[in-house]
Amino acid sequence: MTSTPPPPDRPRPLRTAAVIPAAGRGIRLGPGAPKALRALGGTPMLIHAVRAMAASRAVSLVVVVAPPDGAPEVKHLLDEHSLPDHTDYLVVPGGDTRQESVGLGLDALPEDVSVVLVHDAARPLVPVETVDSVVGAVRNGARAVVPALPLADTVKEVEPAVVPGEPEPVLATPVRARLRAVQTPQGFDRDTLVRAHAEVALDGEGATDDAGMVERLGEPVVVVPGHEEAFKVTRPLDLVLAEAVLARRRAHDGF
Numbered sequence: 573m574t575s576t577p578p579p580p581d582r583p584r585p586l587r588t589a590a591v592i593p594a595a596g597r598g599i600r601l602g603p604g605a606p607k608a609l610r611a612l613g614g615t616p617m618l619i620h621a622v623r624a625m626a627a628s629r630a631v632s633l634v635v636v637v638a639p640p641d642g643a644p645e646v647k648h649l650l651d652e653h654s655l656p657d658h659t660d661y662l663v664v665p666g667g668d669t670r671q672e673s674v675g676l677g678l679d680a681l682p683e684d685v686s687v688v689l690v691h692d693a694a695r696p697l698v699p700v701e702t703v704d705s706v707v708g709a710v711r712n713g714a715r716a717v718v719p720a721l722p723l724a725d726t727v728k729e730v731e732p733a734v735v736p737g738e739p740e741p742v743l744a745t746p747v748r749a750r751l752r753a754v755q756t757p758q759g760f761d762r763d764t765l766v767r768a769h770a771e772v773a774l775d776g777e778g779a780t781d782d783a784g785m786v787e788r789l790g791e792p793v794v795v796v797p798g799h800e801e802a803f804k805v806t807r808p809l810d811l812v813l814a815e816a817v818l819a820r821r822r823a824h825d826g827f
């Protein structure tokens with residue numbers, strides 16, 4: 573018996589993958605292992621971030637971008653921790669900058685992926701509702717989606733001091749109500765993100781976020797509400813806060 577061929581105009585399936593850049597050193601966190609491998613509640617931060625992506629039913633593949641010499645260790649970590657089995661996992665070695673690491677993760681995506689999330693390993697506690705709302709906005713047609721929060725502080729633009737610690741002249745005070753602090757996962761139509769990584773040249777330390785690269789193409793980027801618990805673990809105090817948030821969750825969920 574012959575099988576019926578698929579209709580020729582069938583739309584490309586909307587398979588969603590998450591790329592997790594985890595190749596950074598974590599210099600601002602202080603001495604120790606690469607930040608993504610440091611423990612939060614006894615479990616590596618990276619494992620929390622992988623679980624946060626895989627918690628979304630929409631995400632069927634997670635690509636972890638490991639420290640350049642740490643891919644075997646990261647593969648081992650993924651094998652020894654329980655992870656949802658509706659999701660596939662891949663590990664690739666990263667680069668010298670976040671931009672390079674994300675680019676290496678994108679290179680590893682299989683052809684059938686059309687929606688890509690990029691999520692910092694350093695944001696281990698992002699709730700699944702935030703992940704789902706970013707995916708939903710991309711699936712509804714946005715090419716680039718960023719979760720973000722209004723700022724609590726007033727922000728000044730300054731002329732950076734040449735000598736650290738010297739007073740810095742203030743140039744401007746942007747209207748706070750128009751500012752947002754952006755988080756991850758940032759979500760993209762795959763072709764748009766791949767084009768941004770191909771066309772935006774690596775300059776110095778590289779772009780600090782992927783949506784900024786899409787903006788430089790002249791493509792629209794939209795913001796959806798972020799979440800307080802999606803904060804980035806950057807400095808030692810952030811780790812104290814992350815431990816407290818995790819402890820509160822565990823007490824609430826009873827595990």
Ligand SMILES: Nc1ccn([C@@H]2O[C@H](COP(=O)(O)OP(=O)(O)OP(=O)(O)O)[C@@H](O)[C@H]2O)c(=O)n1
Pocket residue numbers: 592593594595596597598599600601607608637666667668669670671673674691692693694695804805806
């Ligand atoms: N070469 C790099 C640099 C950063 N990252 C990742 O990008 C995310 C956001 O970066 P950041 O928080 O700045 O991490 P680090 O670069 O590790 O921090 P630091 O600047 O303090 O060293 C992290 O998950 C980090 O692992 C990466 O994959 N490859």
Ligand SMILES: C[C@](O)(CO)[C@H](O)COP(=O)(O)O
Pocket residue numbers: 670692753754755756780781782804
């Ligand atoms: C992508 C990001 O998390 C958005 O806030 C942030 O720009 C990463 O910056 P970092 O200095 O490389 O952590």
